Amino acid sequence: MASAVSDEEQKYHSAIINGVRAEVDKWRSLPSPNDWGVTPETARLLQHWRHHPFSGVRPFFCQVEAVETAIWLTEVAPTRGRMAQTFLDHLASSNEDANPGLTRLALKLATGAGKTTVMAMLIAWQTINAVRHPNSKRFTRGFLLVAPGLTIKDRLRVLLPNDADSYYKTRELVPADLMADLERCKIVITNYHSFKLRERLEVAKGTRLLLQGRGNNALDTLESEGQMIQRVMPELMGLKNVMVINDEAHHCYQEKPVKVEDEDLKGDDKKEAEENNEAARLWINGIKAVQRQLGLNRVIDLSATPFFLRGSGYAEGTLFPWTMSDFSLMDAIECG
Numbered sequence: 001m002a003s004a005v006s007d008e009e010q011k012y013h014s015a016i017i018n019g020v021r022a023e024v025d026k027w028r029s030l031p032s033p034n035d036w037g038v039t040p041e042t043a044r045l046l047q048h049w050r051h052h053p054f055s056g057v058r059p060f061f062c063q064v065e066a067v068e069t070a071i072w073l074t075e076v077a078p079t080r081g082r083m084a085q086t087f088l089d090h091l092a093s094s095n096e097d098a099n100p101g102l103t104r105l106a107l108k109l110a111t112g113a114g115k116t117t118v119m120a121m122l123i124a125w126q127t128i129n130a131v132r133h134p135n136s137k138r139f140t141r142g143f144l145l146v147a148p149g150l151t152i153k154d155r156l157r158v159l160l161p162n163d164a165d166s167y168y169k170t171r172e173l174v175p176a177d178l179m180a181d182l183e184r185c186k187i188v189i190t191n192y193h194s195f196k197l198r199e200r201l202e203v204a205k206g207t208r209l210l211l212q213g214r215g216n217n218a219l220d221t222l223e224s225e226g227q228m229i230q231r232v233m234p235e236l237m238g239l240k241n242v243m244v245i246n247d248e249a250h251h252c253y254q255e256k257p258v259k260v261e262d263e264d265l266k267g268d269d270k271k272e273a274e275e276n277n278e279a280a281r282l283w284i285n286g287i288k289a290v291q292r293q294l295g296l297n298r299v300i301d302l303s304a305t306p307f308f309l310r311g312s313g314y315a316e317g318t319l320f321p322w323t324m325s326d327f328s329l330m331d332a333i334e335c336g
Contacts (some may be wrong), residue, residue, distance in 0.1 A: 013321060016070055016090050016324070017325065020325065023084065027068075039075065041132050042075060046333060048173075052172065056170075059172065059173070062109060063113065066325050069109065071098040087324070090321075091322055099284070101291060102287065102299055103298045104322045105298060105299070106300075106325075108140070108305075109322070115328055117171065117173070119247075120168060122300060123185060123187070124178075126139050126141070127139075127182050128182055132181065137241060138297075139297075142294075143188060143244075144233060144243070145187065145188065145244075146190060146245070146246050146283065159189070161200055194231075195228065195283065196231065197222045197223050198228070201221040220269070228286075228289065229294065237294070239294065240295045241297040244290065244299050245286055246287075248302075249302055250303045253312055253320070255313045256312065256313025257313065276311055301322070307319055
């Protein structure tokens with residue numbers, strides 16, 4: 001039952017992704033930057049990524065295409081009439097269903113396609129525009145990068161403009177004269193575990209019972225949401241409109257309240273599903289806390305597998321419906 005519905009949904013969703021890709025292809029082929037419908041800063045970056053004589057590895061087509069998709073949906077589609085509006089409506093309604101209150105956009109990139117480079121390009125595009133257009137709500141210079149573990153968090157240091165191995169310089173992703181603007185970004189790299197509210201007061205069990213007294217009032221010693229934000233991302237306090245970039249984003253979802261019918265899990269499968277859901281809950285609730293405390297521009301999800309996990313309430317393996325760009329494993333193998 002669940003998988004039949006899912007097949008139909010997947011076909012519809014593939015049509016959406018292919019439709020966006022076709023529109024981005026047409027837009028990319030327009031010869032004059034004056035016809036691109038983007039800011040001069042965005043046009044400059046696009047020309048750089050497409051045509052600069054890179055001394056090392058040039059950005060792969062799939063990396064540029066993923067960033068172009070985000071740019072097209074943000075800057076171009078809102079002014080491109082009914083066809084483009086269809087895709088924006090799809091994105092809005094799939095978020096309303098699955099992530100109420102959040103605007104998420106997933107970019108699917110096969111393993112090895114270089115998600116970190118895509119993150120660097122997204123940060124450059126957003127920051128340089130935010131600095132040059134400070135009143136625009138479409139752009140931000142504040143970024144929260146969320147990873148599922150410490151090793152990935154450490155690997156993302158290359159996204160800090162002042163890091164010795166910063167991708168903006170070592171991979172020549174930003175023209176030299178725009179680097180000063182880029183350096184005004186504020187970036188916090190964390191892992192989702194940091195969203196867990198911590199004890200402000202270490203109280204022994206006996207003392208806790210004593211302090212609670214005879215009433216049943218539990219002693220609240222956990223930090224508040226605002227205190228958690230202050231601890232995890234002090235650099236972003238005072239900035240509004242922060243962009244969240246989720247790495248390995250398939251671990252971040254909101255459970256569906258009504259589960260699919262065929263999901264009666266037992267044993268290890270049930271335990272794994274419960275662990276997945278607990279992690280997902282902590283991750284998505286942390287992002288919602290940032291939304292409430294600071295305000296969010298958008299959440300960009302990067303993953304080779306942006307699919308719902310078993311136990312999420314959705315049919316296992318269903319593609320996140322807010323996925324708008326897909327560079328698949330088959331594409332990656334064909335491209336070498």
